[in-house]
Amino acid sequence: MVATIGDVARLAGVSTTTVSRHLAGQRIREAAAVQATIETLDFRANEVARSLKSGVTRSIGLVVPDVSNPFFAAVAKGVESVSRQLELNVFLSNTDESVERERAVLQGLVGRVDGVILVPAREETDNTAELRRANVPIVLLDRRLRGGNDLDSVLVDSPGGAAQAAEHLLSLGHRRIGLISGPLDTTPGRERHDGFMAALGAAGVELDPTLIRIGDFKLESGYQATLRLLGLPSAVTAIFAANNLMSIGALRALHHLGIRVPDELSFIGFDDLELAELLSPPLSVISRPAVEQGVLAMRLLRNRIEGAGSPKAQHIVLETRLLVRGSCRPPQPSSDGAIPATRIPIGNPS
């Protein structure tokens, strides 16, 4: 059905070697005839056979927690745009924040890819052993790995970003602030938590432990955390959520509770949202260059694959930006008391 190099050779009256050389761009005597038969047969070299012989797959793996998270979708777009130029195919896999899935996914990639861009599920769980044994270059994206300082990485300045959020709230006069943190065993979870706390500490503000809710970066946990924060006897005047999905969950909870932002409560999230500007109030956020993170990761990976990378690992850290829109203002005197328990609904978001 599909022509092989042997078919071309036979029809053109040369050896497969000659056809192969023609394909590789070397000059051969019968170039015209060979090219003609290639075209009549509509021959394309079998990539699988090529890969087996050469050990190069012209594919890479992109392993993220969840493509339907707009941040990772943007990353995927960045990765894909560079890899298309390099004529590399991209295997996309979701781990759903699970280390078991991550392990299965990475194992399934061994031998099928020339490199991997990985957003690890947990800092402590290093599932890269098999890839490393197979000499597959890895670039870490957005999250680090405990023992992975020898791997290239593209992060953002999470401590700095979280500090920007804290300072913004502090400067408005907030002292009693709810923190919806990500898991502390992920890089951004830990760093945003620590960065936020450090900035508060530097201003002499100590956060009551009940004001810190540890979520899992998913929407539902932002929703639940917000309900908890607002059910406390002494209310918070502001909330910071450590990623986009938890921000959406938090906003849903506030919406269901009927709490007006920023009149009753100030809110700021990490990661911009496509519609952030169109919400009312427009959402203030810590933004960061998501597509660029993907682009840079792919460039680092390319260098490693081509063996052109410097021997020691490269660590790129991109800056965040505080976008002040309209969801934060000084705490109102009237909002010092707790939200009445009667306003807390039963059920879940959506």
Add this chain to the structure above:
Amino acid sequence: MVATIGDVARLAGVSTTTVSRHLAGQRIREAAAVQATIETLDFRANEVARSLKSGVTRSIGLVVPDVSNPFFAAVAKGVESVSRQLELNVFLSNTDESVERERAVLQGLVGRVDGVILVPAREETDNTAELRRANVPIVLLDRRLRGGNDLDSVLVDSPGGAAQAAEHLLSLGHRRIGLISGPLDTTPGRERHDGFMAALGAAGVELDPTLIRIGDFKLESGYQATLRLLGLPSAVTAIFAANNLMSIGALRALHHLGIRVPDELSFIGFDDLELAELLSPPLSVISRPAVEQGVLAMRLLRNRIEGAGSPKAQHIVLETRLLVRGSCRPPQPSSDGAIPATRIPIGNPS
């Protein structure tokens, strides 16, 4: 560096054939010893070699216009969740709505995948010839192909959805409605346009051609279309946008113009948005099961790959749902006149 089946055979004192049989689950005499050496060597069969021999790649291609569009991100998630269960790897590619990119992408997939899920850029441009020649099963997602009725497809009832939108606006009393359509040479573009117009026609409403703006499904075109619609001498009282990105663009334009929805203008869009409920007003939309579209497409593809599909093509059409939230209301007498030109700003969104 990485062990081969030969290494295992040598160490276990058997032939490669025997090891291969063990891998395939047949019973062999030295099963225990072979298994032991496999584990000490940490051997995993080379997938590329397997593919070459068997002609099966255990991979599929997913070709969409743009993963960063939340709809396609949801589709990708659905596809990926099924394919993980089937232990298939997914190649993800973006075409950016370009037929040239699509052609390049599809060619690059020949020989590397067992099947393809494709969202074609244009109905008229069939780039599947090479895949078909190579007997690669194809499932069309969300869009059809002119000559592709022999291919399985998973669509939504776009005419019906657009009609729901039209009827909703009509029932509220709107007669002068702006339509931001997608490209007419894509299935959803054409079908939503036609469905919308048909429903209006059935109610005796003829739309002035100047009220129909043909966009390209991208954000910027929704923004520009909205500016044009609102610059008309006789203003529209409602706008329908045919997809999510153009809706966002339109909302940005309305926001920049300072036009209050639904007081001055009603708005309804095709495709739900994660934050639609949190906008003010909450956005009324035509929603549809995006993840499920991906799931069903992957199931159809699986059947084809396993040769279990019925000989003739399967066409699945999912229903849309009108979600009435708060962005539509009867036209206000005061909004009959055109928006003063002075309120139209210069520049672009973002």
Add this chain to the structure above:
DNA sequence: ACGATTACTGGAATCGTTACCAGTACTTCC
């Protein structure tokens, strides 16, 4: 005119796996 250089050529081995095809040992049955 003769060895050296250049410009090609094709045969055969190889990548790592699977599958066909005999072959061997042991059991079973009449």
Add this chain to the structure above:
DNA sequence: GGAAGTACTGGTAACGATTCCAGTAATCGT
């Protein structure tokens, strides 16, 4: 006890490309 069946075994040839290694013909330099 011999034929037939069962339960394995391993050698070898593929899959479709690339590459090493000779080999041949033409051109070059002196």
